[in-house]
Amino acid sequence: xxxxxxxxxxxxxxxxxxxxxxxxxxxxxxxxxxxxxxxxxxxxxxxxxxxxxxxxxxxxxxxxxxxxxxxxxxxxxxxxxxxxxx
Amino acid sequence: xxxxxxxxxxxxxxxxxxxxxxxxxxxxxxxxxxxxxxxxxxxxxxxxxxxxxxxxxxxxxxxxxxxxxxxxxxxxxxxxxxxxxxxxxxxxxxxxxxxxxxxxxxxxxxxxxxxxxxxxxxxxxxxxxxxxxxxxxxxxxxxxxxxxxxxxxxxxxxxxxxxxxxxxxxxxxxxxxxxxxxxxxxxxxxxxxxxxxxxxxxxxxxxxxxxxxxxxxxxxxxxxxxxxxxxxxxxxxxxxxxxxxxxxxxxxxxxxxxxxxxxxxxxxxxxxxxxxxxxxxxxxxxxxxxxxxxxxxxxxxxxxxxxxxxxxxxxxxxxxxxxxxxxxxxxxxxxxxxxx
Numbered sequence: 264x265x266x267x268x269x270x271x272x273x274x275x276x277x278x279x280x281x282x283x284x285x286x287x288x289x290x291x292x293x294x295x296x297x298x299x300x301x302x303x304x305x306x307x308x309x310x311x312x313x314x315x316x317x318x319x320x321x322x323x324x325x326x327x328x329x330x331x332x333x334x335x336x337x338x339x340x341x342x343x344x345x346x347x348x349x
Numbered sequence: 350x351x352x353x354x355x356x357x358x359x360x361x362x363x364x365x366x367x368x369x370x371x372x373x374x375x376x377x378x379x380x381x382x383x384x385x386x387x388x389x390x391x392x393x394x395x396x397x398x399x400x401x402x403x404x405x406x407x408x409x410x411x412x413x414x415x416x417x418x419x420x421x422x423x424x425x426x427x428x429x430x431x432x433x434x435x436x437x438x439x440x441x442x443x444x445x446x447x448x449x450x451x452x453x454x455x456x457x458x459x460x461x462x463x464x465x466x467x468x469x470x471x472x473x474x475x476x477x478x479x480x481x482x483x484x485x486x487x488x489x490x491x492x493x494x495x496x497x498x499x500x501x502x503x504x505x506x507x508x509x510x511x512x513x514x515x516x517x518x519x520x521x522x523x524x525x526x527x528x529x530x531x532x533x534x535x536x537x538x539x540x541x542x543x544x545x546x547x548x549x550x551x552x553x554x555x556x557x558x559x560x561x562x563x564x565x566x567x568x569x570x571x572x573x574x575x576x577x578x579x580x581x582x583x584x585x586x587x588x589x590x591x592x593x594x595x596x597x598x599x600x601x602x603x604x605x606x607x608x609x610x611x612x613x614x615x616x617x618x619x620x621x622x623x624x625x626x627x628x629x630x631x632x633x634x635x636x637x638x639x640x641x642x643x644x645x646x647x648x649x650x651x652x653x654x655x656x657x658x659x660x661x662x663x664x665x666x667x668x669x670x671x672x673x674x675x676x677x678x679x680x681x682x683x684x685x686x687x688x689x
Contacts, residue, residue, distance in 0.1 A: 279628065301384055303621035306585045310625070325582050 386620025402509025461677025
């Protein structure tokens with residue numbers, strides 16, 4: 264599932280911020296700095312993840328989504344949790 | 350049906366550019382615009398209070414509407430920071446206008462949603478035939494209230510705006526639907542203290558995220574009336590989600606689609622919030638005018654200020670469908686569909 268989630272996350276970034284250098288994003292590169300996103304735009308992106316994966320990112324988790332790896336890991340867990348509770 | 354008959358504005362003369370504030374905050378050039386989209390804002394002069402700006406805007410709205418102060422039936426004043434704790438500014442505007450009849454004048458306190466809340470009251474008064482001419486006056490002198498917490502310093506500007514509301518003069522024209530709402534669970538996410546109560550003291554905190562947000566922002570309680578604190582991430586999410594939902598709800602109520610709207614007038618709080626709303630709704634940015642770059646966030650005056658600009662430069666045409674939507678502290682929000 265990881266590669267599928269990863270691909271969808273990258274696609275979501277491209278859709279929402281088409282002018283940003285998504286190709287430069289490695290798993291552990293700092294997400295905001297690499298893409299040139301300010302704090303509001305990072306929240307905007309997280310909201311797009313929420314909509315795209317039908318998950319909820321608690322406010323307290325926002326600050327932890329600092330890299331592609333962290334995003335993939337969080338989304339995978341959230342999707343799994345949503346699936347098991349459904 | 351009720352209709353907006355005319356619009357007026359009053360802006361303080363002093364223009365404050367980002368450079369002045371960036372120098373004061375020790376931030377590099379471009380810091381403010383990158384975060385907010387704002388380049389300049391107006392600041393009221395010493396002694397120039399919100400009700401002065403409101404009264405000046407009201408006079409303009411009356412003049413443009415061809416109505417005298419004597420013909421008014423009610424004044425609804427909206428603001429975030431009152432000029433005086435008592436009395437409300439509605440009565441002060443009434444005095445300034447000099448009408449000969451003692452009409453009802455009262456204040457609405459719903460921050461950035463204040464204008465749409467006040468408009469909904471004016472709409473209700475007219476629809477119920479309790480009034481034929483109602484002034485909605487939205488004015489803010491607020492820049493001093495944002496000096497203590499760095500992220501808020503460059504955001505807010507001072508302004509006054511007013512609309513005159515009366516019975517619709519043409520079939521199908523006017524205020525078609527309004528959605529106003531509040532969700533007090535977000536009440537502490539954008540908040541200012543007061544002289545008597547430290548709203549940030551542990552015993553007064555109710556929002557589970559407030560302590561974390563305060564810690565992240567390195568803000569140290571106690572926080573007084575001159576410290577307006579917000580947690581930007583929470584506000585952003587709530588604003589984008591609510592404005593998107595409320596816009597869809599109001600359009601559904603009037604049987605219109607997004608494509609039927611000629612102008613979307615979104616509250617000018619932060620350029621990034623509005624860009625996110627526009628993208629989620631799939632709107633053409635050209636139909637979503639913006640003036641935040643020049644005036645900053647003028648809180649309750651924001652939407653009528655934008656309305657006045659569209660009218661002044663000829664973009665507003667009779668028969669066009671407008672969608673006004675705002676979200677702010679409270680949380681409180683308001684959305685209105687208006688056939689111009």
